[in-house]
Amino acid sequence: MKENEQNFDELKKLLQLKRHEIPPPGYFNNFSDKVVARIKAAEADHSGPAYDRLQSHAPWLARFIAMFEAKPSVIAGFATGLCLLLVLSVVLTEKAENATLSLSANMQNPMPQGMAMASLDTQILADGGGGIQVSTNPVSLQPVANLFGQQNPLLQPASFAH
Amino acid sequence: MISMSEPAIVPDPNAPSGMLEADLVKHARRGDLPAYDELVRRYQQRIYSTIYHMTANHEDANDLAQEAFIKAYSALKSFKGGSTFYTWLYRIAVNKTINFLKQRKNKYHLSLNDIDFNAEHDPDMMALVSHKTPNREVGLNELQKKLNEALVKLSEPHRLVVVLHDVQGQSHEEIAEIMECNVGTVRSRLFYARQQLQGYLAEYLKS
Numbered sequence: 001m002k003e004n005e006q007n008f009d010e011l012k013k014l015l016q017l018k019r020h021e022i023p024p025p026g027y028f029n030n031f032s033d034k035v036v037a038r039i040k041a042a043e044a045d046h047s048g049p050a051y052d053r054l055q056s057h058a059p060w061l062a063r064f065i066a067m068f069e070a071k072p073s074v075i076a077g078f079a080t081g082l083c084l085l086l087v088l089s090v091v092l093t094e095k096a097e098n099a100t101l102s103l104s105a106n107m108q109n110p111m112p113q114g115m116a117m118a119s120l121d122t123q124i125l126a127d128g129g130g131g132i133q134v135s136t137n138p139v140s141l142q143p144v145a146n147l148f149g150q151q152n153p154l155l156q157p158a159s160f161a162h
Numbered sequence: 163m164i165s166m167s168e169p170a171i172v173p174d175p176n177a178p179s180g181m182l183e184a185d186l187v188k189h190a191r192r193g194d195l196p197a198y199d200e201l202v203r204r205y206q207q208r209i210y211s212t213i214y215h216m217t218a219n220h221e222d223a224n225d226l227a228q229e230a231f232i233k234a235y236s237a238l239k240s241f242k243g244g245s246t247f248y249t250w251l252y253r254i255a256v257n258k259t260i261n262f263l264k265q266r267k268n269k270y271h272l273s274l275n276d277i278d279f280n281a282e283h284d285p286d287m288m289a290l291v292s293h294k295t296p297n298r299e300v301g302l303n304e305l306q307k308k309l310n311e312a313l314v315k316l317s318e319p320h321r322l323v324v325v326l327h328d329v330q331g332q333s334h335e336e337i338a339e340i341m342e343c344n345v346g347t348v349r350s351r352l353f354y355a356r357q358q359l360q361g362y363l364a365e366y367l368k369s
Contacts, residue, residue, distance in 0.1 A: 008356045010367045015328040015359075017302070017309060018215055028210070031224075032202035035231045036195055042232070056239050 187247045191238045202231050205248060208330070209255045215325040216259045216318070218310040226262055230255035245339060252340045260318045305366065312362035320355035327352055 055062035068075050178186060178200035189197035209230060214223035234254050241250055313321055322341065326332045327348075334352075338345045360367060 008360070011356055011360050011363065012328055014305070014309060014363065014366065015324065017306060018325075018329040021214070021306065023210070023220060028203075028206050031206050031210075031228070032199050035202050035228050035235075036199050038228065038232055039195065039198070039235050042236075053236070055237055059240060 183247055187238070187241070187243075190235065191241070198235055201247065201251075205251060206231075209251065212252070212325060212330060213255060213259050215313070215329050216256075216263065216321060218314055222262070226259055227255065230258050233258065249336070249339050253342070256322060256340060260322070263318050308363065308366065312359055315362060316355055316358055320351050320358065323348055323351040324355045324359065328356075 054065070068078070178189075178197050181189070181197070181200065183201070183204075186197045186201050190201060206227065210223055210227045213226045213230070214220055217223055217226070230251070234251050237254070241247065313324070316324065319341070323337060326337045326340065327334070332340075334345045334348045337348045341348065
């Protein structure tokens, strides 16, 4: 350690040159006046540095904000995290909605009462219509041959012709 | 015959200039601006110098020093007195400077204070200029520029340790308190920083 100290002697002498770098005489004459004037101005319009006020009222929040000061990587990381959180919440919400829909669909499946009622209505209309053929089957509700060769049990024809 | 001598000027203990630091801080916390003005006067030069040696730019040093004092005033209520006001103020100034330097990364513009007249009469300095670099016409100003260029190559924590210890003469313990780290860290940073500087300034340090 002693050897190292000796090795740095020249460097230390060179660094002492910095002590001679001083501002011209009178440089600090108005320094404190400027500081006090700025403090007064900030107090006068009551819009002093918001950050400073934040620090006195909520130091934890000020420390949190300070984490981001001059750290683009932290800002980017935080923003990315927020975006991921947003995307994740959207995906989860959609999944939850789908699950609810399929659950309610399953509950309606075993009782095609609505469809029976619709059939009854169309029959009444047809009877009173004087031979008019009425069909409540829109094209999209036609039985579709699915890939597995089975008909969709939910889609039943509701066409009644005289 | 009675001679009338002028009354000796006794400093008023109630005037800010005669107050102790702790009393000034107490008054300043209550919003007493003359008391804070006195605190600024007491520490302005040291705070400015530290920031100046960190930034190598006197306009930046002036701005940052003012901002540090303003911030310290607005944060006085949070000053618990765990350390001296001076150390606490130093910490604010140092943090402000480090944040500024991070934002200004790689955009250094040296705007150096002139070297004072005493430097030309400092035997150590003249020895460095004339004896160590006999084949180069190195003047004090060139040496100053090279030295500052070497310093700004150091990382902020390393530069700060060198400035506080080797330039401003603060102890390891004081630096540890300002930088909120242990003395061992200060010592190792100082050693590393000196090694780096020795490499950067090799041609001026040849024996």
